Amino acid sequence: MTIYFYKAGQPYGCFSNFSPHPIEMEGVCWPTVEHYYQAQKFVGSKDEEIIPLIHAASTPEKAAALGRSTARALRTDWEIVKTDIMRVAVLKKFLTHAQIREVLLVTADEILIENSPTDYFWGCGADHTGENHLGKILMSVREEIRQSLYISVKSNT
Numbered sequence: 531m532t533i534y535f536y537k538a539g540q541p542y543g544c545f546s547n548f549s550p551h552p553i554e555m556e557g558v559c560w561p562t563v564e565h566y567y568q569a570q571k572f573v574g575s576k577d578e579e580i581i582p583l584i585h586a587a588s589t590p591e592k593a594a595a596l597g598r599s600t601a602r603a604l605r606t607d608w609e610i611v612k613t614d615i616m617r618v619a620v621l622k623k624f625l626t627h628a629q630i631r632e633v634l635l636v637t638a639d640e641i642l643i644e645n646s647p648t649d650y651f652w653g654c655g656a657d658h659t660g661e662n663h664l665g666k667i668l669m670s671v672r673e674e675i676r677q678s679l680y681i682s683v684k685s686n687t
């Protein structure tokens with residue numbers, strides 16, 4: 531059974547980057563993965579001063595709106611680095627929060643799809659032809675955590 535998720539308040543909402551699960555990255559605590567991801571767009575760009583505003587945004591929606599502002603200059607390597615940045619942040623989220631780690635592990639080998647009606651990169655888009663990179667990251671993070679648990683159980687036996 532394929533598992534679809536999208537909004538944080540809907541089923542499997544903990545898979546959304548908008549879910550209220552803080553992550554600490556290089557000593558800084560970010561309220562959601564979305565806050566962190568949106569801020570990374572501006573690291574090293576001439577519009578870097580927006581980063582504290584994104585960090586302080588009261589909701590992930592506000593953080594995303596700031597990060598999506600077309601008036602600002604994104605870092606030049608953004609398209610190259612964005613998938614790796616997202617994976618590191620999503621992995622951190624599931625390593626930090628045991629309860630949602632369980633939710634992820636219990637999905638076993640089910641396919642996970644971000645059911646975004648608009649996003650054909652991170653999600654599947656309205657017609658389900660999108661690349662679903664967020665779902666792919668979640669499945670790869672699930673596998674990485676599973677492997678590391680297997681290794682730690684084995685080394686204790």
Ligand SMILES: Nc1c(N[C@@H]2O[C@H](COP(=O)(O)O)[C@@H](O)[C@H]2O)[nH]c(=O)[nH]c1=O
Binds near residue numbers: 644652
């Ligand atoms: N979950 C979710 C969204 N999806 C998220 O939006 C992010 C992509 O942002 P960008 O690269 O700026 O287009 C990424 O984290 C993706 O998972 N978008 C929303 O407006 N609302 C939402 O509830």
